[in-house]
Amino acid sequence: MNTIKKISSKEILNLLDNREFFSIKNSLNEMNGVDIATLFSTIPTEQLLLLYRLLKKDLAAETFVEMSPETQKELIQGFSDQDLEILLTEIYADDLADILEELPAGVVSKIISKADPDMRKDINLLLNYPEDSAGAIMTTEFISMSRNTMVSDAFEWIRTHGDDRKDVYTCYITDENRKLQGITTVREMLLQKNNIQISEIMDTNVISVNTHDDREDAARIFDKYNLHVLPVTDSENRLVGIITSDDVIDVIQEEVTEDFEKMSAMVPSNDSYLNMSVLKQVRNRLPWLLILMFSSIFTGIIINHYEAAFETLPVLVALMPMLSDTGGNCGSQTSTLIIRGMALNEINIQDFLKVFWKEFRIGFLVGVVLAITNGVRVMIQYRNLKIAIIIAITLLLVTIVSKLMGAILPILAKTVNLDPALIASPILTTIVDICAVWIYFKIAFSILRL
Amino acid sequence: MNTIKKISSKEILNLLDNREFFSIKNSLNEMNGVDIATLFSTIPTEQLLLLYRLLKKDLAAETFVEMSPETQKELIQGFSDQDLEILLTEIYADDLADILEELPAGVVSKIISKADPDMRKDINLLLNYPEDSAGAIMTTEFISMSRNTMVSDAFEWIRTHGDDRKDVYTCYITDENRKLQGITTVREMLLQKNNIQISEIMDTNVISVNTHDDREDAARIFDKYNLHVLPVTDSENRLVGIITSDDVIDVIQEEVTEDFEKMSAMVPSNDSYLNMSVLKQVRNRLPWLLILMFSSIFTGIIINHYEAAFETLPVLVALMPMLSDTGGNCGSQTSTLIIRGMALNEINIQDFLKVFWKEFRIGFLVGVVLAITNGVRVMIQYRNLKIAIIIAITLLLVTIVSKLMGAILPILAKTVNLDPALIASPILTTIVDICAVWIYFKIAFSILRL
Secondary structure, eight states: OBOOOOOOHHHHHHHHHTTOHHHHHHHHHTSOHHHHHHHHTTSOHHHHHHHHTTSOHHHHHHHHHHSOHHHHHHHHHHOOHHHHHHHHHHSOHHHHHHHHHHSOHHHHHHHHHHSOHHHHHHHHHHHHSOTTBHHHHOBSOOEEEOTTOBHHHHHHHHHHHGGGOSOOSEEEEEOTTOBEEEEEEHHHHHTSOTTSBHHHHOBOOOOBEETTSBHHHHHHHHHHTTOSEEEEEOTTSBEEEEEEHHHHHHHHHHHHHHHHHHHTTOOOOSSOGGGSOHHHHHHHHHHHHHHHHHHTHHHHHHHHHTHHHHHHOTHHHHHHHHHHHHHHHHHHHHHHHHHHHHHTTSSOGGGHHHHHHHHHHHHHHHHHHHHHHHHHHHHHHHOOHHHHHHHHHHHHHHHHHHHHHHHHHHHHHHHTTOOHHHHHHHHHHHHHHHHHHHHHHHHHHHHTTO | OBOOOOOOHHHHHHHHHTTOHHHHHHHHHTSOHHHHHHHHTTSOHHHHHHHHTTSOHHHHHHHHHHSOHHHHHHHHHHOOHHHHHHHHHHSOHHHHHHHHHHSOHHHHHHHHHHSOHHHHHHHHHHHHSOTTBHHHHOBSOOEEEOTTOBHHHHHHHHHHHGGGOSOOSEEEEEOTTOBEEEEEEHHHHHTSOTTSBHHHHOBOOOOBEETTSBHHHHHHHHHHTTOSEEEEEOTTSBEEEEEEHHHHHHHHHHHHHHHHHHHTTOOOOSSOGGGSOHHHHHHHHHHHHHHHHHHTHHHHHHHHHTHHHHHHOTHHHHHHHHHHHHHHHHHHHHHHHHHHHHHTTSSOGGGHHHHHHHHHHHHHHHHHHHHHHHHHHHHHHHOOHHHHHHHHHHHHHHHHHHHHHHHHHHHHHHHTTOOHHHHHHHHHHHHHHHHHHHHHHHHHHHHTTO
């Protein structure tokens, strides 16, 4: 793997001590903004602004975007008006909007007051979309032209304005009301003569999303159609922004992390693990732990009710954890597959019966194997046929029931518009637990004739 | 959301019955390959080839790539030599390699025999890389030029050869041995005069990966540096391919699905849920279920050992599931965050002490809250101070221990080069279970003075 040249924070502090600014400038300007941001996170605040000012304008903006909110805040507080103006001409509106969301109000208004009217309008637009919407992740810097533009003029326009557009390779054709008419690409235009009108080569079948669509749906369409850029229109079909592949990758990663967190009984969060304070982590983890802890009272009640069973045969207690663990594992295997399948749009609510029937057969086969192997080992370990039979029958039933629960719960959640990841996974274990214990003692009671 | 015009399978079969081929042709050729492939999956085999031949060449190839392996196989078996030749000129080498991997050997050799020598070489190259390598997901159709190419010649080259390249907007500059020297983009070239040499505008700091690097690492670099395309070089730094954003999105989705499956105690699989047979599903799910089932024998042994405790106080049994469930939930909250953090490269092995100390504090705070609330409810429910104290102390300890286990296991797995998702999650519950039961009865024994 080849990443590009890097200078270490030790080297840079050494060079700073020797006031070798020219050498620092050269080294930094050969690096990538992402790596400079990582480097800057290790540099003391008082030296940060000095180093930042050694960067080329565009690289400075790139680096700024990649820094942590804390470093951004520190840096902005030392900014002169000129620093701020340079940043504002180089930064993309969507990146700036993301940054502003993390900064204190005072700093935000200082920045917005320095932005030119166009930028200010774009920023306000972007900040007003709901957090999970396509509008909130789009950028407003795209290339649009009218339908009678000549290919040669289109190239000329890209030459003069392309520098501050996030994507210059897709051109959107809009009418006088900014309504989206079609698209064409630089690739297509390169294959054409210069004196042809863009309307003759544009593709009028445009896949687009609305500003208020869920950003996850936008990412899904992007993925499904292998797009490189996806236009975003407002409720009147006016083109207001574009979504690019880097935005889509970020959305996918964030949504996946959210699903992981929900499936592990946590309140999801956008912060990274190491950046989140202990108290915030406690707040995110406690609610579900409390809910789940108290819901296992039901399991306790069932056990209390069947006390006679394990007073007669104490060994039944020793086998209980195996049964509920196996039930939990069986259920979460299924629910994970279903939740993930629904997230990828491979499984829909209409597939319910298919899924149900499939899980029944899988549960039956898996259950038979588990029942036989464990029945045999219990027979060997305790030399008691009754216990072996109780365990075998219970295992078979628990496996089937938990597989079916694992299939039903996520689909049910989706039907009533709840997030399957949130509802299905943490709750599943508790429900399966209750079922497992109940089945176990019911069968024990009838076989032991209590 | 605007997807583009679609014709339903009913409409198309109607038009077929009336032999209105012209109308079918028009409708299909306005659609997107992804949607046509979905449509074709509902069309009877005998009509498929007829419809396929109504598609424009490039759209036919696009559609073919998106079809299921079964449909591809059916279609290819009906292909004339001409059909095959058209497909081979329009399809990208990486897409073809993916398709060939799913087809029977006989069909594969029929296809390869029709490919031109260049394509055949590319295909053999792609098929030889390990499945999870960067080489296996790259495409071999990129644009490379020598350093003394003029910008005007570069544009001319793109005009004539761009049609069969997957990405035409990034130009790679290579020397006579195909070694990568630098890159430039169409955007950059549009801003330059035509009579300038490409070496003067190229960027020599190129981020690249090696063919044998893990595809997950390639995706991570792509994401980290917000790339649109990533060059792939062989062991001698010769440029052999490029990775584009659609490949990266696919890799991310597949790797995430794999992590989900491993964390739910399954053998991961590339097939989608609905396409996988019941028997294959059983095979993927059984191994871990058996391992975990038999490892809960240890929990059973501990319980057997402390039988005296619940013979004295049967209510202890009723509270056991709550304790192990809470322990399991606490542990999997932590392990999920750590596993995901490591997958996103946000947490490294060196952060071990930081993570350990953080989880200790979180575990302590969460444990205190759980211990107090549950101690109070046990006091109210059973009016027995001893039991309340046993439960409270156990909960506090179990919470701390399972949080620490959830932190240690994934990092330990990574240290010895095992997949944290596979090792940490399924095994965690069992270990936490054993700890919880052991702590519980130890404390019960000493408080009840047995």
